[in-house]
Amino acid sequence: MDKFVELTQVGKHFDTKKGRFQALTDVNLSIAKGEFVTLIGHSGCGKSTVLNLIAGLLEASEGGLICNGREIDGPGPERGVVFQNHSLLPWMTCYGNVYLAVEKVFAGKESKAQLKERTEAALDMVGLSHATYKHPNEISGGMKQRVGIARALAMQPKVLLMDEPFGALDALTRAHLQDELLRIVGETHSTVVMVTHDVDEAVLLSDRIVMMTNGPAATVGDIVKVELARPRDRLTLANDPHYHAYRTAVLEFLYQRQQRPAA
Amino acid sequence: MNAPLKTPLPLAAPTRKAPRLVLPGVAALTSLLKAVVPPLLGILLFIGVWALIATKSEGLPGPVSTWAAALELFANPFYDNGPNDMGIGWNILHSLGRVGIGFGLAALVGIPLGFAIGRFAFLAGMLSPIISLLRPVSPLAWLPIGLLVFEAAGPASIWVIFISSIWPIILNTAAGVASVPQDYLNVARVLKLSEFKVLTRILFPAVLPHLMTGIRLAIGVAWLVIVAAEMLTGGTGLGFWVWDEWNNLNVEHILIAIIIVGLVGLALEQLLLLLAKRFDYAS
Numbered sequence: 331m332d333k334f335v336e337l338t339q340v341g342k343h344f345d346t347k348k349g350r351f352q353a354l355t356d357v358n359l360s361i362a363k364g365e366f367v368t369l370i371g372h373s374g375c376g377k378s379t380v381l382n383l384i385a386g387l388l389e390a391s392e393g394g395l396i397c398n399g400r401e402i403d404g405p406g407p408e409r410g411v412v413f414q415n416h417s418l419l420p421w422m423t424c425y426g427n428v429y430l431a432v433e434k435v436f437a438g439k440e441s442k443a444q445l446k447e448r449t450e451a452a453l454d455m456v457g458l459s460h461a462t463y464k465h466p467n468e469i470s471g472g473m474k475q476r477v478g479i480a481r482a483l484a485m486q487p488k489v490l491l492m493d494e495p496f497g498a499l500d501a502l503t504r505a506h507l508q509d510e511l512l513r514i515v516g517e518t519h520s521t522v523v524m525v526t527h528d529v530d531e532a533v534l535l536s537d538r539i540v541m542m543t544n545g546p547a548a549t550v551g552d553i554v555k556v557e558l559a560r561p562r563d564r565l566t567l568a569n570d571p572h573y574h575a576y577r578t579a580v581l582e583f584l585y586q587r588q589q590r591p592a593a
Numbered sequence: 594m595n596a597p598l599k600t601p602l603p604l605a606a607p608t609r610k611a612p613r614l615v616l617p618g619v620a621a622l623t624s625l626l627k628a629v630v631p632p633l634l635g636i637l638l639f640i641g642v643w644a645l646i647a648t649k650s651e652g653l654p655g656p657v658s659t660w661a662a663a664l665e666l667f668a669n670p671f672y673d674n675g676p677n678d679m680g681i682g683w684n685i686l687h688s689l690g691r692v693g694i695g696f697g698l699a700a701l702v703g704i705p706l707g708f709a710i711g712r713f714a715f716l717a718g719m720l721s722p723i724i725s726l727l728r729p730v731s732p733l734a735w736l737p738i739g740l741l742v743f744e745a746a747g748p749a750s751i752w753v754i755f756i757s758s759i760w761p762i763i764l765n766t767a768a769g770v771a772s773v774p775q776d777y778l779n780v781a782r783v784l785k786l787s788e789f790k791v792l793t794r795i796l797f798p799a800v801l802p803h804l805m806t807g808i809r810l811a812i813g814v815a816w817l818v819i820v821a822a823e824m825l826t827g828g829t830g831l832g833f834w835v836w837d838e839w840n841n842l843n844v845e846h847i848l849i850a851i852i853i854v855g856l857v858g859l860a861l862e863q864l865l866l867l868l869a870k871r872f873d874y875a876s
Contacts, residue, residue, distance in 0.1 A: 421798040
């Protein structure tokens with residue numbers, strides 16, 4: 331297997347007022363090119379920390395992270411991030427937000443017209459051509475998240491990192507965006523690492539589901555390989571016994587083996 | 594936050610029944626009355642109380658004689674009989690000019706300084722004791738220093754405006770920079786934007802609402818202080834004029850000056866609020 335992203339014995343601690351807090355220990359994970367991997371676990375298990383380490387927004391305390399043959403040393407546009415709360419800049423239009431990313435990555439190599447074309451193509455891919463010149467406060471939460479995805483994809487990242495991208499959306503919008511994401515990933519063959527706490531979302535989207543143990547000192551508990559044929563359709567899968575077997579496997583891990591500590 | 598809603602026009606629904614057509618006009622009228630009547634009543638009451646006090650008092654002129662004096666005063670606002678006898682228009686413009694220059698210099702120094710303090714914790718640590726010490730000082734205490742250094746009344750009062758309006762600008766800018774959401778900065782980090790682009794595309798727009806608050810407070814303080822400073826320095830300006838008319842025992846003019854100072858201050862505040870609204874982004 332082609333190891334495109336590789337985490338070896340990664341650990342992360344935070345120095346807090348109450349002393350050292352060991353969030354992650356001995357995380358080992360390799361992700362192949364074009365693979366869709368989700369990280370799932372109870373809240374506080376450090377799954378977002380793993381994502382932020384790959385993004386380079388956090389620095390690992392122990393171990394090493396490699397992306398595309400190079401050590402991860404700070405953030406960079408080759409690892410596009412879709413943030414949990416969309417993080418669009420409110421003073422720019424949707425176009426402006428995406429263009430900022432496009433300009434950064436392609437400005438030296440392409441003409442203004444090409445940059446414009448890329449920006450428009452990215453917005454078109456997420457179905458937002460009609461909202462190109464709207465400001466974020468004029469569009470719905472689902473649309474904002476789509477602009478966030480367009481911004482990340484427009485950079486043509488080697489890896490797309492998504493931190494609970496649909497967590498703040500209602501169930502119907504979430505399902506719709508999951509379908510969109512399936513289509514886009516099918517078209518672009520992106521490598522995706524996604525953090526989620528939604529079991530159905532994980533089974534529907536992933537090639538592999540990485541299940542994390544509870545923190546502190548969380549690590550990879552188990553990995554489920556989802557061998558459902560693509561393209562996947564949520565209605566067909568609803569009656570597929572394999573789908574339910576995967577779903578049960580994840581649920582068993584979360585609610586039997588890693589029962590959430592009494593909150 | 595909200596998408597701009599179109600207010601329904603009174604004639605937008607011609608197919609409705611006749612009584613419905615009248616209603617929006619009536620509603621608009623009542624809402625107008627509700628907006629206008631209370632302030633009008635307040636002003637009338639104020640003038641009434643003033644007139645009542647004036648009849649019981651020896652020196653205080655009533656509204657009628659003050660109004661007459663104001664009409665005379667504003668009949669020729671821009672005459673110029675030498676430096677100590679100028680029209681009211683010139684006095685207002687001189688005061689505004691000093692506030693403008695003093696405030697402008699304060700903005701020129703205060704905004705970059707505020708950005709630097711907000712961005713670099715070391716600088717904040719270095720300057721915060723000095724700012725905390727100097728900020729509560731009454732601006733007029735700086736006037737002798739200004740007179741000493743500049744050896745002239747005009748620059749000295751500009752100096753006082755500068756020193757009084759620089760603190761709100763620095764502090765609000767710094768607070769704005771420090772409170773830029775981490776999300777926006779993470780976007781900048783992922784995109785690896787240059788420091789210049791971070792400043793122009795992210796920090797400056799994010800800080801602008803805070804900056805506008807600082808500017809509004811600064812102008813407010815500057816306008817408060819200029820009258821007092823001009824009273825002490827003399828020459829031209831509203832403050833000097835108030836003191837001059839006190840020496841002439843022309844109390845009508847002092848009352849007019851008070852109202853003018855209030856009106857100009859109100860106008861400045863409203864203008865800046867209008868400007869601030871343009872830069873207020875809801876996410």
